Amino acid sequence: MMTIPSPKGPPLIGQARELIAGAPRFTSRLADEYGPIVRFSVFANHFYLIADPELAREALVTQAANFPKDERDVMILSRMIGHGLVTTNGEAHKRQRRLTQPAFHTKRIDAYAGTMVDYTEAMVDEWADGRTLDAAEAMRELTMYIVAQTLFGADRVTMRATAERVGAAIHTLQDVANSEFSAPLVLPTWLPTAMNRRRRAAKAVLDDTIDRLITERRANTADRGDLLSMLLLSQDESGDRMSDAEVRDQLLTLFVAGHETTSNALAWTWFLLGQHPAEEARLHAEIDAVLGHRPPALADLPRLPYTLQVIKEAMRLYPPAWVVNIRRAAADTTLGPYPIRRGERLWISPFVMHRRPAFFPDPERFDPDRWTPERERALPKYAYMPFGGGPRVCIGNGFALMEAHLIVTAVARRFRLRLLPGVGEDLNAQVTLSNHGGMPVRLEARG
16 A cells, blocks of 8 residues: 655644635645645545546546545535436436436437527627627626527527526525535524525525426427427336426536536636637637638538637636546545545546646646647546546536537637736636636627
8 A cells, every 4th residue: 555645734724725725726736746646634624636547537437436426515516406417426326317318419419509509699799899898707698598598498588588597596506505615514504594595595496497397398298309308208218207306406407517617618718719829810710711701510510620629728727627526435445556544535626637747748838739639549538537537427528519619619700809908817716617807808800
């Protein structure tokens, strides 16, 4: 057995102050200093930071059953989105994954490409040369409308109203969840606190809105081509179907995951392009050569490889899911040559993994050419993991990449997004990774 290194810190507090001050950069520095695994403490809790692809693969694949999601994380998230794919473990997760998977078949998600382009073009039609806006907020609103349309269908007026109602409630729940994640103690929901009152009111709006949609669809079970139809119609080989409560929790999970992560990936893409004019010019040249003056379509994507490389590199540097949910050892075990005690937690962070110089030389440099087919094939599988990995890998990763590819193409065809003076990296590491203060830009029309 090999000894796991650990930094020194004050008794009880451990590394809490450094983690609160900036968890992504702090944990990346720990990996730089201590290597593939390091033990650090936050108050009375011990974490093992995993910074090696093979150790991550073992935890997420080979020993996935030995490292379920941490109960504290599951409790906080389930208060927000119920008991869906993100918040279940074991057999319950396997069953939900089996029933949800058909909704994300390639042929099914390919059908949403037109919706993604239509909403993006409608957004850009309202933009004007010289206007300033928050690119992060614009991407959040755009992806929210797209995911609502693909989830719920309906006409655009009804869908937008539903999306805004659900989005506002989820934003409140995220604020509450973020506060609980950073608190040393998570309070019971029955206590009459202001936070619990906000949560109950927002959850009531969500449950009422989604339950009404499900009831309406149960009355007419025709497949409308959206994800709600697929979830209601889905059954496994034994004929098992989801209950209404399960469908509701999956919809909430997919709504949050389907716009919060993608919108942050897009915001960071504009941030990096705004700082790297040569890479931006190359992106524009590729888009112009393929599209000319027309919007993109699904069939264009294979001819836009550099655009996808830009997105992948943005997700390397700023993975929206910057830490894979904390995993807790169910029993004493080993990870590679390292002993892990029952109850102790693994901290597996794409943000940290994506900065290992052994796999990404000069890791802080923005270099989309890291993602040429030859160089990507040479990487160990878990060196790059923006969607997690193993049996819990993000079920919507194909949807998200197609959406980001189409949106970046459609927007960059018509506009440059120039960062306003003073805009820089100021990481806001909550459930997802965003930038404090958003991403203020000035629009510059192209051609």
